[in-house]
């Protein structure tokens with residue numbers, strides 16, 4: 252009987268499950284959204300039970316649609332929204348809502364820590380201190396959830412990112428992988444261990460931490476009552492690292508951009524730990540006794556700005572309408588939109604920036620806002636690629652994620668970068684990367700060479716904008732960003 256790999260892609264807004272075969276064809280997909288909770292301005296939470304339910308339903312739907320038996324699943328790969336912080340007890344019961352990566356509740360705490368310890372943190376973890384990462388979120392939980400610290404000190408609390416929570420529920424094992432650990436701001440990326448000094452700084456008891464493993468190995472087997480079969484869970488990577496893997500970007504200098512809720516641009520730097528002032532150094536994966544590193548530019552809001560046009564100000568009904576609206580105009584006519592809803596990530600790292608639309612005249616309409624939103628996504632990517640280029644030579648950009656369905660944006664991206672933008676045939680690169688990691692651990696795929704051969708381009712966008720236009724547009728963007736920075740401080744908002 253044919254065997255398949257099941258990949259779980261637990262994202263910020265929905266949980267997906269995808270069944271792949273050896274040629275990386277998709278046989279079944281299940282996807283369910285779950286609620287976002289915003290208890291206060293700038294705060295973002297998920298209910299872990301809602302994540303779990305969505306993920307389980309997605310698994311069952313994917314298996315049904317693929318018309319296979321659970322016993323035909325050779326292995327399971329897990330990939331996840333990163334940094335989002337959960338605590339639960341030994342029975343697997345959540346002790347609070349998950350604090351989502353976008354949540355700003357610890358921004359002030361991190362500003363203080365950054366002033367004194369910024370350089371030390373960057374050296375050890377590769378990260379620019381920010382409320383984005385798990386460390387301050389976990390400290391907040393231990394300091395604010397009644398009784399939690401006491402329980403933690405008695406060894407009754409388990410911490411983890413979403414991968415760890417799912418693996419715990421599926422197998423009963425408390426583990427994570429190098430790529431996810433590298434996003435906590437508690438993990439030493441050179442020594443490959445939890446860092447004592449950082450644990451002390453954030454006041455985190457060691458007993459809550461998961462064991463850190465490679466991204467491709469058997470962590471445990473699914474409990475029989477869940478799927479009626481004991482299936483090895485054998486791959487785990489943060490979603491952006493998994494996408495780099497799924498794009499077969501195995502060589503130094505290869506770059507991918509995933510455009511979803513936010514955008515995440517990663518360059519493989521191989522064995523080299525490269526530091527950039529305004530980018531993150533992160534672990535790409537641990538595989539077959541070797542750790543690979545990456546440089547990352549994390550842009551917090553891109554596709555979410557398109558969602559805001561749809562659900563916030565309601566000027567469109569479907570995300571795809573932005574393409575038609577944008578192409579009604581010859582140019583942006585001077586209108587720029589900086590979607591700094593939760594501050595700005597790479598390369599600006601301004602926790603207090605806020606969204607801005609500038610250049611509005613009486614003639615400004617929906618099409619200008621749509622175009623400015625799509626253009627912003629491309630400018631934000633160029634901001635990151637320019638920083639990366641200072642350290643690695645970049646040839647072209649492999650792209651994936653929901654937003655890449657937008658051909659106007661992909662062409663504009665190629666134009667504004669003056670580089671080829673390549674979209675692959677398999678769009679589910681993140682899930683595919685996790686599937687590959689799971690399959691490599693159990694011999695479903697043998698080698699990286701085999702995987703490289705499976706990667707195929709669907710469309711190549713060639714740059715065709717003249718230099719004068721490109722640089723003039725980009726200068727306008729840089730000016731708009733300056734005006735958005737620090738705004739929450741100006742108006743005294745938290």
Ligand SMILES: Nc1ncnc2c1ncn2[C@@H]1O[C@H](COP(=O)(O)OP(=O)(O)O)[C@@H](O)[C@H]1O
Pocket residue numbers: 262263264265510511512513553554555556557558570571572573574652653654655656657
């Ligand atoms: N045709 C399109 N043009 C622009 N944005 C789009 C289009 N289709 C989807 N999106 C955006 O893509 C995002 C969803 O992409 P996805 O990769 O599923 O994100 P995530 O994994 O972060 O949940 C949404 O924010 C949506 O607004």
Ligand SMILES: O=P(O)(O)OC[C@H](O)CO
Pocket residue numbers: 261262263264331332333334352489490491511512513549
């Ligand atoms: O859920 P996504 O795909 O937007 O990814 C979120 C990132 O992992 C956050 O670092």
